[in-house]
Each structure stands twice: as structure tokens, then as C-alpha cells.
Amino acid sequence: MVNTWIAATLVAVIAGVVGFFVVLRGAAFVAHAIPHGAFGGAAGAVLIGVNPIAGLGVFAVGGALGIGWLGRRGRHDVATALALVLMLGLGALFLSFSVEYAAAIYSLLFGEVLGVPSDELLPIAGLGIACIAALAVLYRPLMLTSIAPEVAEARGVGAQRIETGFLLVVALAATMTVPVVGVLLMFSLMIGPAATAGSLTRSPRNAIALSVLLALATVWIAVAVSYLTNLPVGFFVGTLGAVSYGCARIWTARRRGRTAPA
């Protein structure tokens, strides 16, 4: 149980920080595609007898590079969708060859947050620190390319390189968190808290901090309630994410309605 709390806490911090940039850049579809597609890599890894996490990592990074490269000319959402269907298709193929391990792979979809072994905590923490460090280094160019990519280009910032770097961070975060909380949970944890935080506060720094706090609260409540009720963690994380975002929107709309618009 202690491992569960530590792992869930680590995952929430990463999802809160990475999610802020995902929501800022309108990259929710990419954040959906990379972890889901990486699931196919895990299936392939099990088939050839390697650690599923290695398969996850290879597919996540490959997907990120593919989306970055295909999205260079043409539409980003199309590149993302194609990368996703290709990786899922490969996953289906691998699964059809390896019937006996299918159950273990399906658990990646929903994670095993209630059964994290101790020796997995250190790698999770390490990759998490790497993710946050990379985002700290890319912070200003990420913000600039999010609002005015042409200005960034004119000032010598390669918007494409920044974008690919960001996709790699998402891939790294997915590799690290998917075995713990699963594909679906990771996706909801990246979007719900960050979107809620973005509508509640105006400054980017406060939004990142609030996003992490909300992700932590979401995971802790979900794990506790799931433990007590024996219902799936994913249900609680998904519901909390959607409900908190809905409440935040209603609250800001009411506040704007009361005070005269600036």
C-alpha cells in the first residue's frame, strides 16, 4: 500500500506538470495517442520475451518522432491519428500471436496501481525528474512557440525542434507512468487537472502548481475510495477530472457574470 501511495504521488506530479503544457499547446490528442499507441509496443515486447516497459518506451519514442516528422508539413492531427492507428494495429497483431500473456498486457490499459513492486519506484522517480528537468529547460521556447510560432522562428527558435522535444517528454512520461496507472488513467490525469487549473488561475506558474496539486488530490482520493469500495481506480480518476473541470468552468462563468468584464 505504501508503494501505491508513492507511485501514485510520483505519477500525479509528472502528469500535472506535463499536462499543463499539453493543455496549453492544445495537444490533448497527442497525449492520447502516444500512451495508447505505446501499449502496442508492450504487446510486442511480451511476444519476443522482453520487459514490456522497453516495448512501451520504443513505441512511445517512435510514435513521438513519427508525429513530429509527419506533422512538419501538413496537419498535425492527421499525423497523430495515423501514428496511433499504426501502433494500435501492430499491437493487435502482436496480441493475436501471444494469447497466453494477453491478460498481463491488458492490465497495462488500466494499470496496477494497487500492486506496484518496490524496485519499480526508483526508475519511475528517475524518469519523472528527467521529464520535469527537460520541461524546465524548454519552458520559455515552449511558451513562445505556443502563442506565436512565427516570432519564435524569427528569433532563431526552431519551432519544430521544440515541438519534437516536447513530444519526447510526453513519450518519456507515458513510458514511466503507464505500467503504474495504465493508459486510460495517465491520459485523464494529464488533461483533467491541467485544464481545471488553467481555467481557475491566470498566471502560468500558478497554473502549473495548481495542476500538480489537483492531480495529487485526484489520485489520492481515487486510490483511497477505490481501496474502500473495490471499484476501479480509473473510474474515480476519470470522473474526478471531468467533474472538477466542469465545476471550474461554472465557477469562472458565474464570477465573470457577477463582476463587470475587464
Next chain:
Amino acid sequence: MSVPTLDPSADDAILDVDGVSVWLSGREVLHDVRFRIMPGEFTGLIGSNGAGKTTLFRVILGLQASSTGSVLVGGRPLTRRNPIIGYVPQKVFLDPDMPLRARDVVALGLDGHRLGVPLGWGRRRQAVDAMLDAVDARRFADARVGNLSGGEQQRVLIAHALISRPRLLLLDEPLANLDIRAEGEVVALLARIAREQRIAVLISAHDVNPLLPVMDRLVYVAAGKTASGTTAEVIRAEVLSALYGQHVDVLRVHGRILVVAGAEGPSGVTVEETDGAAVGPDIVSLR
């Protein structure tokens, strides 16, 4: 075609565009463009949508290679990341849901291209506040930038471009989507910046009229060709007819200008520069 008015010594020019042509996918988008801008000069780049204004900006910014000709900025050949140039693009994504204040956008103009987290918050904050004061945007410094009006957002973007202390400010259609009052305020602000800080301003617009009171010179773009000079020199039926390759009439009504083209065109008369605004006595007449 260029008719320089001020002392045209090329050494002093902040921008010298000399015979630039650009071919994009087999089509000549710009043909033999040449003009000069002196420090502190206010220049309008006038032309309808698709005339090649944005392409010309991309050439000056070093984002688009020209097929022929040369561009000197501050007397030096083009480089990417030229600190002399400040740029306000036409497309900026300021979503109301973004957790981003006006002051954050301005701060990104200071050091948004650098890696790492910003240090020296106190100094940064002072510089940002001073810049917001200079464009009269201090009162909405802490507002969510996506919720600001079009005119307020333009002020923030101008501050974003000016905070790195450029000597040439490029603005791509900053008056598009502004109401008449905001349009006048933004033009007055830009004219003041050009005059007081000796920053050369090159502003693109599809309508010449809002810029008439403040423009020193203009560059008129039509079908990839340009003519430059003062308003009186360029906005003439002979000059514009030569540019468009068909007969064009220039009408002056209460100090406003209408360019009317296409007497023999298939769809009859088309009005190139229209303005829905009522013609009022407050419009400064041509020099």
C-alpha cells in the same frame, strides 16, 4: 519606380530592400521589390490580401529566401534572429482558456527564445512594467490575455515586440479585426513610438486610409509588384494602373482615398480599398 524623399544615402537606411524577387512553387510572388526605410520613419505596406505582403515580411525576417536581390538590415546582410527587428505577426494564438497574462506575453518578448527558467524576476518585472506603461497597457497587465479586446491584444503584442529594443518594427496587418476607435488608437501609438524612440515602423494593411495621418512613405504592393514613395507620389491613377496592369481610378473624398479598378473587368467595377466608416471631418487630409 522608387522616388526617395529624404536623404537617401544607403548607409543610413535601417532597411534596404534591393531588387527582391521571390518564386514560390513556380509562381513569382514578388517581382523586383525595392525600397528603403530610414530610422524613425513610418512606412505603410499597402496591398490587398494575397498581394505578397506577408511573403515580403518573411524575407525581411530571414524566414524566406529571396530568389534574386538583396536585403540589408541596419547596413548588414540578413540573418535569422536579427535583434534589430521586432515583429508582430498576423496570426497569434491567444485562447481565452490559456493561463497567460498580458505581462507574461510581454516577458516572452524579452527572453522567450532562451532555454531554462528565467532568473532575476525583479529586474524582469520592472522592464515589463515599463514596457506596458509605454504602450498604455499597464491597467490590464494582469488580465488573462485571451479575454482582452482586439485593440488591447495589439498593444500587448506591440509591447512584446518592442521590449527587446529593436530599431525596426514590422507589423503584419495589426489593424485587421479592430473597430475604428481601436484602429485609431493603435495607429497613434505606433506613430508616437516611431517619433519618440526613433524606431522605424513598417506596417502592412489592406486599407491605406487609417494610416494616412501618420505615414511618412508607403510601399504599394499589387500582383507582386511594388511602388514606393510618399502617398501623393504613389497613390495616383498612372502609378497604380501600371502596377495592376489595368486601368485604375483614384478617388479622393474628404481626405480619404478610394482605389477603384476594373472598368473592363468581367464583374464590372470592383472597389479595392473600401471603408464602411462614415466619412468625417476628423480625417486628416493628404500632405
